[in-house]
Amino acid sequence: MSTDLTSAALPARFDHLLRVIGSERFLKMESLGNEVPFFICPYAPQEAVEMQKLVGQLARRLRQQGVHVVEINLYDLAVELLQERGIWEQVLEVEPTVGKAEFLDLLQGVLDPETHVIPAIGQRLAGEACDVFLLTGAGEVFPYIRSHNVLNNLQSTAKDFPTVLFFPGQYEQSQAAGASLRLFGRLPDDKYYRAFNIYHIEAA
Numbered sequence: 001m002s003t004d005l006t007s008a009a010l011p012a013r014f015d016h017l018l019r020v021i022g023s024e025r026f027l028k029m030e031s032l033g034n035e036v037p038f039f040i041c042p043y044a045p046q047e048a049v050e051m052q053k054l055v056g057q058l059a060r061r062l063r064q065q066g067v068h069v070v071e072i073n074l075y076d077l078a079v080e081l082l083q084e085r086g087i088w089e090q091v092l093e094v095e096p097t098v099g100k101a102e103f104l105d106l107l108q109g110v111l112d113p114e115t116h117v118i119p120a121i122g123q124r125l126a127g128e129a130c131d132v133f134l135l136t137g138a139g140e141v142f143p144y145i146r147s148h149n150v151l152n153n154l155q156s157t158a159k160d161f162p163t164v165l166f167f168p169g170q171y172e173q174s175q176a177a178g179a180s181l182r183l184f185g186r187l188p189d190d191k192y193y194r195a196f197n198i199y200h201i202e203a204a
Helices: 010-021 045-064 074-084 088-097 100-110 113-126 147-154
Strands: 038-043 069-073 132-136 163-174 178-183 187-191 195-197
Touching: 010 045, 038 045, 045 069, 045 132, 045 163, 069 074, 069 113, 074 088, 074 113, 088 100, 113 147, 147 163, 163 195
Parallel strands: 038 163, 038 195, 069 132, 132 163
Antiparallel strands: 163 178, 178 187
């Protein structure tokens, strides 16, 4: 499979994702060795709307094949967490009146991945049958929720099935520099090396 599939037409990428994720080899996490079953699906930031539709179509097709899919959008989850804690309206009220740094500190405190976001994801995953976990919304929640923090903290929660993070940017891997997530193709989202680029996984 071409390593340049990231820039292929959306139908070609959809076909690849459907074949890979729907395969028994992928769902049984074969050939991973001791690595965590995390996969990055990078895409160009300007494709955000199309990719959200693609993920929905992908989830529907997989379910039609009998695959149990759990799909979580990080932005929707963040709003739900703020609403559950009764501070959503307060956050909306405060946002225009405080500086960006202060607002960022506020959100990072109430949406800390380790203490709030990952436990909420864990509850959702525990409550549903799950063969594969699709995680979206990484661009919408930056910078108060950062993808590498979510992935690092998710390792203990989502290790029994494959997790696919749909990422608006680049997942760069090299022997010299290791691997890193580059949000929107410009902003480094810190080092993260324990995931596979799903476009580099051969379809069954």
